[in-house]
Amino acid sequence: xxxxxxxxxxxxxxxxxxxxxxxxxxxxxxxxxxxxxxxxxxxxxxxxxxxxxxxxxxxxxxxxxxxxxxxxxxxxxxxxxxxxxxxxxxxxxxxxxxxxxxxxxxxxxxxxxxxxxxxxxxxxxxxxxxxxxxxxxxxxxxxxxxxxxxxxxxxxxxxxxxxxxxxxxxxxx
Numbered sequence: 001x002x003x004x005x006x007x008x009x010x011x012x013x014x015x016x017x018x019x020x021x022x023x024x025x026x027x028x029x030x031x032x033x034x035x036x037x038x039x040x041x042x043x044x045x046x047x048x049x050x051x052x053x054x055x056x057x058x059x060x061x062x063x064x065x066x067x068x069x070x071x072x073x074x075x076x077x078x079x080x081x082x083x084x085x086x087x088x089x090x091x092x093x094x095x096x097x098x099x100x101x102x103x104x105x106x107x108x109x110x111x112x113x114x115x116x117x118x119x120x121x122x123x124x125x126x127x128x129x130x131x132x133x134x135x136x137x138x139x140x141x142x143x144x145x146x147x148x149x150x151x152x153x154x155x156x157x158x159x160x161x162x163x164x165x166x167x168x169x170x171x172x173x
Contacts, residue, residue, distance in 0.1 A: 002087055005105045010074060010113050014066040015058045062139060065124055073116035082109045118142045119150045130168040
């Protein structure tokens with residue numbers, strides 16, 4: 001449940017309708033229920049249309065890049081550690097309500113996954129060439145403050161350089 005909620009919130013962060021993700025339980029003895037669940041889900045997705053069509057004005061290439069960065073962000077150590085910590089906290093409290101899970105993910109896990117996604121996406125964008133802060137904010141959906149927080153460690157590690165108000169990948173030259 002925690003991973004599903006984290007995935008839903010990360011999809012929303014990328015600009016994808018989180019209702020495109022569903023997790024339902026049906027035992028092998030519940031064949032009619034299984035058919036009903038799958039039929040309902042397929043119908044719901046068919047009504048929404050192809051990914052991006054019901055999500056608004058996000059261009060297809062931006063959506064594709066955000067989702068690729070989100071997958072990598074979900075695999076990163078910090079968000080995974082925070083998911084584990086949240087699971088332990090919920091276990092200790094015994095509160096596995098949808099509200100507790102959603103709030104825990106929103107408050108603790110999503111900020112780390114968002115920062116990681118933005119960091120990865122910035123590096124993807126800069127691999128195509130130099131870009132300004134304004135361009136990076138527009139392409140990633142990050143605020144100036146978020147971008148500054150993400151860029152600082154990348155600059156400190158020497159992965160990114162700033163020259164003439166534009167950022168670029170540091171090629172080591």
